[in-house]
Amino acid sequence: MVDITPGRAYGFFTDTSVCIGCKACEVACKEWNALPGNAPAFGDGYDNTGTLDAQNWRHVAFIDNVPDETQGAGHGSAWLMMSDVCKHCQHASCMDVCPTGAIIRTEFDSVFIQPDVCNGCRNCIAACPYDVIAQNDEKGVAQKCTLCYDRLQGGLEPACAKACPTDSIQFGPLDELRELANQRVDDLHGQSVPQARLYGADESVYGGLNAFFLLMDEPERYRLPNAENAVLPGRNNLGGYLGALGTAVLAVLGGLFALRRRREPAPADGPSEVDQSERDPEPPEEGP
Numbered sequence: 292m293v294d295i296t297p298g299r300a301y302g303f304f305t306d307t308s309v310c311i312g313c314k315a316c317e318v319a320c321k322e323w324n325a326l327p328g329n330a331p332a333f334g335d336g337y338d339n340t341g342t343l344d345a346q347n348w349r350h351v352a353f354i355d356n357v358p359d360e361t362q363g364a365g366h367g368s369a370w371l372m373m374s375d376v377c378k379h380c381q382h383a384s385c386m387d388v389c390p391t392g393a394i395i396r397t398e399f400d401s402v403f404i405q406p407d408v409c410n411g412c413r414n415c416i417a418a419c420p421y422d423v424i425a426q427n428d429e430k431g432v433a434q435k436c437t438l439c440y441d442r443l444q445g446g447l448e449p450a451c452a453k454a455c456p457t458d459s460i461q462f463g464p465l466d467e468l469r470e471l472a473n474q475r476v477d478d479l480h481g482q483s484v485p486q487a488r489l490y491g492a493d494e495s496v497y498g499g500l501n502a503f504f505l506l507m508d509e510p511e512r513y514r515l516p517n518a519e520n521a522v523l524p525g526r527n528n529l530g531g532y533l534g535a536l537g538t539a540v541l542a543v544l545g546g547l548f549a550l551r552r553r554r555e556p557a558p559a560d561g562p563s564e565v566d567q568s569e570r571d572p573e574p575p576e577e578g579p
Contacts, residue, residue, distance in 0.1 A: 293463050295446050300400035301438070302379060302501030303452065303460055304468040306475060307513075308487060310372040310459040312351055314340070317374075319454035320349040323439065343375060345425035348436040349451050350375045354512060373504065373513055374451070374460055377402065377423040377436035378491060381498030384523045385415035385424060393433075400465070400501060401438035409433055420497070420516060420523070438501075465501060472505060479505075496521045 295301065317340060321328050328346045331339040338353045354371035379402045386394045386402065393408035394415060404415070404424075409432040416424045416433060424435045439449035447453075452462035461468060469492050479487035490510050491500030495518040510517045 293448050295399070295443055295448070297398040300465045300501065301443065301463065302400070302465050302468060302503070303376065303438075303449075303462055304472050304503060304505070305374055305376075306459050306461070306472075306505045307371065307373045308475075308479065308484070308505060308507055309457045310351070310374055311457055312337075312353055312370075312372040313456065314351045315454045315456060316451035316460055317347065317349045317351060319450040320436075321346075323442070323450040324348065324437075343377075343421075343423045343425070343435070345427040345434045348376065348434070352513065369507075371507055371512060373506075374455075375423075375513075376451070376502050377438075378421055378497070378503075379436075379438060379501035381494070381501070382523055383497075384418040384420065387523070388414040388418040390414065397438075397440060397443075399438065399440070399443050401440065401443075402501075403437055403440050404433055404435060406430065406432045406434075420521065436502075468503075472503070475505060490515060497523065 293301075320326070326346050326348065329341075329344070332341065333339050334341065336353050336355060338351070340347050340350050343350045351372060351374045354373070379400070383394070383396075383402050386396070390412060391408050391410050393405045393410070395403055395405060397403050411426065411431040411433065413426060413433065416426060424433050426432070427434045439447070439451075442449060448462045452460045461471070463471075472489055472492055476487050476489055484507075486507055488506055489503065490496065490506050490513075491503035493499060496516070504513075504515075506513060506515075
């Protein structure tokens, strides 16, 4: 059992190499947080959850990694499975854009949305690079994983980690989890699994993620931004701001030019009255 002490940073280490797609974490999360969930709906695969949203704070993604062509014995490819969740980023753009201060960093270094302070503006939804925040239309507030903040305050580990049967989701102090994750990667590389890699364990992605992963392929295969594309909209997107400014300047100039053209007198369709009078002959004078 993890000893939980306020003032220390905690998080998740999710080892996707041992995820079996059972969705026990999804069920445990819904049960503890009293989330009714959405009606199950299958898309083009076996995933009936679809995505993270206001009713799904954990989502086990099934990624078909099997090529269409038949492969020989010993060269098969396994599906990729990952229990996705809020990353509790160190550089959290959702906190940057919240106008009411509803999103805070707790004493356990997790990112938490205070429902009684949230005004439902949706700024955080647009700012989150992982699309993990969604609006609860019934309550009118934004919702996401809380890292089971109420359980941590009571000395209990999060429900999803407690329910995971393969220890794919591990909870604990971040420094200990990082050591464990590095050792796991070394073990997999020693077992001729060179594609194993860590994602979010260092500061290369949004300053580091308190919920980081061991992946079995490139981050893009899991629909995760890589280090080059991990750009915060609220902090360092200077190019985007300059582009928007240039577009705004051009729009203003175009509007002024159009307004000036509207104020100019329109050209007459036919000859003016002066021209017409000069062209018509003078009527003859009447005699006495």
